[in-house]
Amino acid sequence: METSPSISAIEKEIIGDFSMFETWEEKYEYIIDLGKKLAPLNETFKTDDYKIKGCQSSVWIHSFEKDGRVFFEGDSDAVIVKGLVSLMIHVLSGHTPQEIIDAPLGFIDEVGLSSHLAQTRSNGLRAMIKQMKLDATAFKLKG
Amino acid sequence: MASTLPYDVQSIRSEFPILQRKVKGKSLVYFDNAATAQKPKQVIDAITHYYSHYNANIHRGLHTLADEATAAFEASRAAVQAFIGAKQHEEIIFTKGTTESINLVSNAWGNVFLEAGDEIIISSLEHHANIVPWQMIAERKGAVIRVIPIDADGRLDMEAYKKMLSSKTKMVSVVHASNALGVINPIEQIIQLAHQHGALALVDGAQSAVHLDIDVQSLDCDFFVFSGHKTYGPTGVGILYGKRHILESMQPYQGGGEMIKEVSFEKSTYNELPFKFEAGTPNIADVIALQFGIDFISRIGKAAIRQHEAELLAYASSKLRLVEGLKIRGDVEEKVSVVSFTIEGVHPQDLAILLDNQGIAVRTGHHCAQPLMNCLGVVGTTRASFAAYNTIEEIDILIEALNKSLKMLK
Incomplete structure (x- = not known):
């Protein structure tokens, strides 16, 4: 676990992956594929308690702590959003609460997904990140 | 007085500066008129x-x-x-x-x-x-x-x-x-x-x-x-x-x-x-x-616009009905130029994102009518709504983009 890559290293890796896509179709096919491959979330967590408010689609995020690190799992009923959930889990899961809280997440802009952060989208990426950081803060306080 | 000339959609389009816009490198297809209509130059x-x-x-x-x-x-x-x-x-x-x-x-x-x-x-x-x-x-x-x-x-x-x-x-x-x-x-x-x-x-x-x-x-x-x-x-x-x-x-x-x-x-x-x-x-x-x-x-005439929009609605509805798993919601005779639909196994939000990348503006979600969506038993719909300046060609673009999106999502 000590040797796992940092958040910024993972962000760099994602920017590298996305730089290979020449068209928007390739980019979204990749995100859709991530969504389809995301490990299913246990049905017991698909409740209002884990649902992120303010999304046009349903998004659920469950977090837990192990050995001082926070882990995330999640799901959505929309596959592109599920792909974004997968991407965020890949970046943030398995790090310390402080690392998660401090993560600037500049890759979202660099890979051309910042439109998903627009307030009008209500599609959850912004709300998703906020929830993940809130969960990390809660674990830090419990610390 | 309303004009008796044939409906000249290209001339009408030229009155709306925003229709010249490109979105994601493509000519804008604006089908979100039920949310807000675009403005003719004289209004601006x-x-x-x-x-x-x-x-x-x-x-x-x-x-x-x-x-x-x-x-x-x-x-x-x-x-x-x-x-x-x-x-x-x-x-x-x-x-x-x-x-x-x-x-x-x-x-x-x-x-x-x-x-x-x-x-x-x-x-x-x-x-x-x-x-x-x-x-x-x-x-x-x-x-x-x-x-x-x-x-x-x-x-x-x-x-x-x-x-x-x-x-x-x-x-x-x-x-x-x-x-x-x-x-x-x-x-x-x-x-x-x-x-x-x-x-x-x-x-x-x-x-x-x-x-x-x-x-x-x-x-x-x-x-x-x-x-x-x-x-x-x-x-x-x-x-x-x-x-x-x-x-x-x-x-x-x-x-x-x-x-x-x-x-x-x-x-x-x-x-x-x-x-x-x-x-x-x-x-x-x-x-x-x-x-x-x-x-x-x-100036254009409400009846003339209505006739034009009815043609767009009929054409769009007939093309949409051919899409596998698609169901038009509110499929009745007496309608304004709105077509709202769901597609089996497809979340409307996914569709909206992919259509937007093809320069098409539609509305998805509950349309500020959550109790209605509950009555219909859906999380939301995709809605295309037509105005005086929309064209048959734009509907063809929508259908093509829709089929492409569905292929990507399958």
């Missing part, structure tokens, strides 16, 4: 012209600019009066939108006339703007909201409505054409039945005013509300039509300048209609520009 120019030439506060100043601004502002009131066939210009109140118009009535009428146990009837097709204001006043007054149910295609259950009416019914507030589905309600009958039971009738014309011929006198509705921005006018302007004697019996909605006759610290007396309901400096520029949106509709 009217706003600039007002601020560049005669910006002044209205109704009070004794100078040339104030005179010109007041005349232009009141010309818009006259244009709206003619547009919906109101008897008197004093019956036209400017608000900031349909939502504010309904809130004005629910408060200014409800505060005076609603009592505990009274009933307000709305329908399952309502936009949140025609639900929440009634819930708020009902809660304050101890009144009860009753809801006319719909069938699977979004038609109102008129028999259920008839049974709901009683001497307790004080207000029937129903949408003319559903924003989410496009379904047109039998509004004349709804109003008539309300009146037979001594209730008032408010018509939410947000979606109908731009498409259908509106004559509030022959409809005999007590209130008719709509928004300027869906009728090719600017945002921030709404209209409340009310029968004069009813408006006069209501309390003012907000207090302030413009709406008073005399003010002392002990008591104030209120101004006459329509100013009684127009407290403060209104949205002068946008109200003035609204008459040019109405002028655009009158």
Whole structure:
């Protein structure tokens, strides 16, 4: 676990992956594929308690702590959003609460997904990140 | 007068600067007209012209600019009066939108006339703007909201409505054409039945005013509300039509300048209609520009636009029906130019994202009608809505983009 890559290293890796896509179709096919491959979330967590408010689609995020690190799992009923959930889990899961809280997440802009952060989208990426950081803060306080 | 020339959609398009825009490198296909229509150049120019030439506060100043601004502002009131066939210009109140118009009535009428146990009837097709204001006043007054149910295609259950009416019914507030589905309600009958039971009738014309011929006198509705921005006018302007004697019996909605006759610290007396309901400096520029949106509709002719939109709707519906797993929601004869659909196994949000990447603007989600979505048993729909400037070619682009999106999502 000590040797796992940092958040910024993972962000760099994602920017590298996305730089290979020449068209928007390739980019979204990749995100859709991530969504389809995301490990299913246990049905017991698909409740209002884990649902992120303010999304046009349903998004659920469950977090837990192990050995001082926070882990995330999640799901959505929309596959592109599920792909974004997968991407965020890949970046943030398995790090310390402080690392998660401090993560600037500049890759979202660099890979051309910042439109998903627009307030009008209500599609959850912004709300998703906020929830993940809130969960990390809660674990830090419990610390 | 409406033109008798053949419908020249290219010439109409040239009046709308925004239609030249590229989105994600593609020519914009704008099918979100039920949310807001694009603006012809004369509307945009009217706003600039007002601020560049005669910006002044209205109704009070004794100078040339104030005179010109007041005349232009009141010309818009006259244009709206003619547009919906109101008897008197004093019956036209400017608000900031349909939502504010309904809130004005629910408060200014409800505060005076609603009592505990009274009933307000709305329908399952309502936009949140025609639900929440009634819930708020009902809660304050101890009144009860009753809801006319719909069938699977979004038609109102008129028999259920008839049974709901009683001497307790004080207000029937129903949408003319559903924003989410496009379904047109039998509004004349709804109003008539309300009146037979001594209730008032408010018509939410947000979606109908731009498409259908509106004559509030022959409809005999007590209130008719709509928004300027869906009728090719600017945002921030709404209209409340009310029968004069009813408006006069209501309390003012907000207090302030413009709406008073005399003010002392002990008591104030209120101004006459329509100013009684127009407290403060209104949205002068946008109200003035609204008459040019109405002028655009009158110049092309509502009937000609309606005919064009009906062709677009029929073509789009026939093409959409060929898409596997697609179901048109509210698939009835009597509709404004809105097609709302769901596709089995496809979330509307995924579709919207992929269509946006192909330069197409549609609306997805619950369309501010969550109770309706619950009635239909869907999380949301994808809605394409057509206006005077849309073309058959754009529908072909939509269908092609839709099929491509579905392939990507499979």
